[in-house]
Amino acid sequence: MPDQRDPTQPEDPISHESLIEELQEKQAEAHLGGGQARIDAQHAKGKQTARERIFQLVDEGSFQEIDSYWTHRHQDFGLDEKQIPGDSVVIGFGKIDGRVVCIYSQDFTVLGGSFSEVQGQKVSKIFDLAIDSGVPVIGLMDSVGARIQEGVYSLAAFSELFFRNTQASGVVPQISVMLGPCAGGSVYSPGLTDFVIMTQDVSHMFITGPKVIETVTGEQVDQETLGGAVVHNTISGVAHFLASDEGDALQLTRKLVGYLPANNTEPAPALSPEDDPWRIESKLNSIVPLDPSESYDMVDVIDLIFDRGTFMQVHEHFAKNAVVGFARLHGQSVGVVASQPMHLAGVLDIDSSDKIARFIRFCDAFNIPLFTFIDTPGFLPGVNQEHGGIIRHGAKIVYAYSEATVPKIAVITRKAYGGAYIVMSSKYIRTDLVLAWPTAEVAVMGADGAINILYSKQLSESSAPDEERAKLVQEYKDTFSSPYISAASGHVDDVITPAETRPRLIAALELLRDKRSVSPDKKHGNIPL
């Protein structure tokens, strides 16, 4: 800021009051960001300013801003006339439900929230503070991308951020809230964070925009179809949550933070339990249809077992044949992984494998116990799946479960066939307790498929193949379609009454509260990415 004082006039004596007045003027100037006109334009688009968003996110009166006077040092392309205090990002720390979080919020009113050298330095500073203090980092993203006028300085700033995203991974939870555009290299920062919340119709994410794509490949596509919130929540899986508007996105963020520990050395957070630990749900006794071709909603099962109304799905709209999310069990934050028989019969495929493996690794990194509910007929057959690398993707689930040292408890509700049985938290990949409902079936494959393989010659030569097949299928079912076969050989720890699942799981979690599991020393493993 140029000195406004007139040199011909005698200087006012410096007083404490004048110093405070000067500070207040500078604060007011910094809080205006790109100016009132740009704030009005932001409001006209139905969007809030960077600070308004922060104030909506955190507990009232808890936000402490830092670096609000930092300006850039560049002179080219007219930047010397656009030196705005605080530059294009607001950083600081505040509280969500009384727990401290670090926040950075891109200010679209300042040069479109473009990622500058100063923005990079400020965001890096808040990341360093968060990592050292062990608190989550939340990014509120609304930016046109790199500040072109700053050239390589802007790119270097991106690199600093990506490096810190990586360093913070597995140390403190990272959440990206997409409240506007995010294009080019800048997408890698949210891509590196643990959770991405996208706002419908407002946020977009892509490496190359529609114009570049049309120039290079000739494909015509609009922003929404290319990288809108719905696309990334349903098709690509880049986003984990779909918010209807800014307010919804910020509320989702608050809710999500409630399930997460502040860092990797803290246990999963627990609230005072509000639900009956002894709640018996008789509905569970008949929720699984006896006809194996009939489906049921696994989300209903989860809702009935865990504390009422606490299940929060992650990746709800992506790979719906699997369900993952956070819930509370007697107030304790836990991770839930499940097959979903309502979609593709709960089969495992490429997308659901990625969804499950990533969630398991997050829970393990942050000490969140894992509960797995299994009703899967196996891996999805097909040329597309094989050529798409289902072997590599499916292996991620085995890797993630085998690597995880948090408490792992599995409940087989119905089908647990073949490779899918092995990868879905089976006893052999160090699952602590495997329980089964009386409807459970543990086998290499379904009865029809097995009989086709085992007795193809006998059936082709039979004078009454249908009768013969029915007899053999029944024989196979009598042999394998019962949890007692597995329980009799220790592959399943107990067969339980479905209605009693909740108290059984609470008791199991009590047992495993202080679980200690040691893995071989290594620099890091090599998960099949």
Place this chain on the structure above:
Amino acid sequence: MEAFSTGLQLSLFGIVITFLALGLLILVIALLQVLFPAPKQEEETSPVSAEPPLEEKGPDARVVALTAAWWYWQNKRSSSLGKLLEKGPGKRWRKKEKA
């Protein structure tokens, strides 16, 4: 005196005849059992005979339900289910983290 002796003889004769007849009947029954052995329990097809004897029947459903309910309330009243979770992680967890 003679009348008394005759009566005694007739009585003894009657007893002997009765026991001989009884012995003969037993022999006939035994012979018939050898010739026509009784069918085994599981081979009976009559719906009445297929039902297990009264003393082998399972407990009444109402008794099962009442027992389960009693067990449930008793456990709920006296149990400490969930108390460890309410206390939070123990010392062993913290040792693990330090390691």
